[in-house]
Amino acid sequence: MRKAVIATLAVSAFVATACGGETAESDSAATEGRGPITFATLKDGTGTVPELVRAWNAEHPEEKVTIVDLPEGADGQRQQLVQQAQTKSDAYDVITIDLPWTAEFAARRWVTELPPEQFDVDGFIDTPLEGSKYRDKLYSIPHFTGAGMLYYRKDLLDKAGVEVPETWSEVESVCQKVLALPEAKDASCYAGQFDKYEGLTVNFSEAVGSAGGQVTDDKGNPQLDTPAAKAGLEFLVNGFSSGLFPQEAITFKEEEGRRAFQQGDLVFHRNWAYIYALMNAEDGSSEVAGKFDVSVLPGASGPGAATLGGNNLAVSSFSAKQATARDFIAYLTSQPTQRTHAEGSAYPMTRSAIYEDPELREQYPYLPVLAEAIDNAVPRPSLVRYGDASASIQENVYAALNGDISVDQALSTMQQQLTEIAQDS
Template sequence: MRRALTAALAAVALVTTACGGGGDAPATGTNDGRGPITFATLKDGTGTVPKLVAEWNAAHPDEQVRIVELPEGADGQRQQLVQQAQTRSDAYDVITIDLPWNAEFAARRWITELPAERFDVDGFLPSPLEGSHYRGQLYSIPHFTGAGMLYYRTDLLDRAGQRPPATWDELRAVCAAVLALPEAEGMSCYAGQHDKYEGLTVNFAEAVGSAGGEVTDERGNPRLDTPAATAGLEFLVEGFRSGVIPADAITFKEEEGRRAFQQGGLVFHRNWAYIHALMSATDGSSEVAGKFGVTVLPGAGGPGVSTLGGNNLAVSTFSTKQATARDFIAYLTSVDTQREHAKGSAYPMTRAAIYADPVLREKYPYLEVLEQSIRSARPRPELVRYGDATAAIQDSVYAAQRDEVPVEQALATLQGRLAEIAQGS
């Protein structure tokens, strides 16, 4: 660890403190002080982030980092960060933001523009890095990333003589073969995240993208009046109507779906990488340990696309110690630190080198599939008023899933609402 830390800090030592402004944000450099800083971030149950921060603190006695844990849910995290920004508080120096918030926080000048040359950006996976920009300028640095994968029961597919599906039609056909087995009695076919929350926005965007469409274009204009958007929503709605998606999945968030698969209730399940370790547990908590695999999400006519997940690190505009804040972000997202981080936790890292590491590939057998999914993943709608946009998506998609409104009506309503939101950004 000492060698990795030394290398990371050597790279950081090359950083100077002068920087010009750009875009819509105030010029960086006006608050380029140094000293102790506060890092507002997510709770780390593995203890890895506190360990890495302790390593930084040992090497920087005059620039100590104090961790402040944000609330557990994304809504609470955003609310707390927004409150700090709206009061122009300097309580936080480095903040952790969800990737979809990047545009909003940059446009509202709550985070500062960052000089790309200080962060070895060529080493990051392209998709997370692209989502870290706003109007062509870099405003945050990818810390964790993520993409959805399809978990499936290897034992049951083998018993039925089936292979993992690449298309939605294949998924339905494989399910029919597997569910005919005596061993599959009482099981259901597939579930993702279908409750009325952020996960539904993710699953809807994946369905539309996997049919060849997009929820919004690169300028934030809605594109839901297309055959692809119709096909994407139909996949979800018809899944509930036909029973391919079980009725109780209307209440599924990540953990409800994970438990359903882990307890042997599903043949296929869409979720993130973090559940792999939980389902591999050999302490009796998982009924599918050693009986499942992962593949990329299926699509309408071939492999589908995931919605990009993850968290970024940004410097608060109101920090008075932005030079230290930038150096700390450079350290925490360096390849050496990320490699150490990956050894201590299963959070998906953002640098390509991590996915080629043979030690980590052996520890996390899903890395190859995850990298493939991340590289083809797409960001959520990039709108300044993202909170309003995701609420509108959830309203329309949830109502359609419950068969309360026809697919065409749901999409037409959503097209109009997103157009208003985009114009008001």
Template sequence: MRKAAIAVLMASALAAVGCGSDTGSRTPGDADGRGPITFATLKDGTGTVPELVQRWNADHPDEKVTIVELPEGADGQRQKLVQQAQTKSDVYDVITIDIPWNAEFAARRWITELPREQFAVDGFFDAPLRGSEYRGKLYSIPHFTGSAMLYYREDLLDRAGVEPPSTWTELRAACAKVLALPAAEGMSCYAGQHDKYEGLTVNFLEAVGSAGGEVIDEQGNPHLDTPEAKAGLEFLVDGFRDGMIPAEAITYKEEEGRRAFQQGDLVFHRNWAYIYALANADDGSSEVAGKFGVTVIPGADGPGVSSLGGNNLAVSAFSTKQATARDFIAYLTSLDTQLEHAKGSAYPMTRTEVYTDPGLREQYPYLPVLKDGIEQARPRPSIVRYGDASTAIQESVYAALKGERTVDAALAEMQRALSEIAEGS
């Protein structure tokens, strides 16, 4: 049951928010306030987060935490959180945000600056920590993180006599050999997340980054008029055109792709760490249990670059109990708590020491690959209007994948749209 529940947790792995109410005549925000608080977070099907909250509550009877489960789906979660912030509601004290929203929420003063010394920041991975900053100041704390991994049918690669690929060319060559096997009849080569949602933005950013380019630089300027950007989009477009990526993958989010791989329909699949336990379940729900391996995602000329996944914890600027909220975040993101959390959940933690723990490496054999991926991963663009930028990327990339735009036209369209967003920030 625990393995199955992880799907619910990770399928909404990219964000969380809260709905708000009018605070009326109350003055929102109290940096030194203490007392019971609310924690707006993702639903945890494993039960691990509620257990950790219960431990806190036992030790802090006057500052108990109440969990508020937030809706599934990044778009709806962000909308709820924006509504809460715009009404200056104090209904939530600690909020869970998708890492690329950090800049927007900090710039709009919806979350508070956090003191570095309270959170032992030296123990976090560099990339998640950088994504938690805005203009050199810390506004949220990495809670969960993650990089994409390439899942592959180890049994079929062994039969075909090929190694796991590290480049796109090797990926295609491996598929040609594997799909020629009688055991691979009816299978497709590769799929990631290609539906028109945040996952498509992530997959496109990865493709461009894995070709040596960047979609948006640190100053918020787009770079879609480069050979690297063209190579990244062509990898995806050509994949659909020549059948390397199956036509039905145009509807794939995380769970649709996971099911396709788990049912034995794909040789290679790009996804997050959460699907490892599900695909390896020995209860009859997976056709590939014990038959697959993982490696870093491939790139144009070598190992690719993943977009950084994960969620951060922040203190609402409208909370009247911010001192307690900060203490709770420090507790939940401490090394000891993360080690306990990792034992009960496949969600990737944000402190590097978690990945060297012998017991956890035995429990989660993919940890070395995941650690390598996280260390090389890039945060999604840290810009105030990230939501608008992501929507513009999705529209153009999706049109190119469906053959409604040429690669050049889609890139030019993105360049114009993202330039306007940068100028209007």
């Protein structure tokens, strides 16, 4: 009840401030069209987004929002949105897109340019805001952001008398001591997301960034023929060959790794902020409640660089009600609404003020670590053919992890393939 009241107040605050007038992006009827809209987005298991939509609908009876759930996985989400765009369907007005899809959707004119003045862009965290642009123009608004963090068994590290590792070599030395404890006899050292899907692109990008490199430069040119890229891929490959990573981690997505850590099978685990509350559940579902903590990811010679995650909101170019769509995005990403949203779910918000809020820091103790990780995060390749680029990375990195090709061969093939892909950006 309290959250519903706050959400309603957030709507009122938004209407009083951000909706003082319409933004005339063009003279077309579609650009200034108003009325009921459809919001294609990720299914929210917390119920917070539906609650915020109900608050909007109560204030906007002539411009009500209907939620349509996109498929669960990122690949399925992109496929459904691309199909809608290729047929120029007006079924969706506001769409949720993964951060690195912005360039592709903007270049193909599937989403419309947005007026920065409508969205109080100065309040957003810099890194996700920059990722929302294509050729220096704003095409999406950061809704959720995120960066991988290192979950670790604080109880076991304390018992072994070791500090939280900051480098890859320290991870190995710490694990040698921790795994010698009777309490950790059945555990493995480390796991991330290593199955052949988007999570592998993320983990590879993090490994390269944590060695001081980048998958592509600011212009989209691949940088995989560098010592840093080799060091990053070798860390992942050697993790499996040395036994640092459990062999079953080659099948891990987010949830498989989360369950392994939650069951006490891992000392260290790379994952997103959403699993924190699940780890601390006191209903008997977690073996590690109260026994873990988080830190930034380790790197080659010091703290590493996480891959920037997150989802953005954009207006479909084929929407006939784009004025309402823009207003709804401005509402959903305004600071009052984000504050309400943060109270009801653990999704990382995109406005800096959320991370400084004392009450939210008490509710989510990991916020300072997450803020540091986001500030230092590296984006995935910003390419028009991002889907093709990610597929190349997944195919070659996965083959290297399985020992089917060498590190040098994987990097050489990716360098060649991404060079061809970048020519279309």
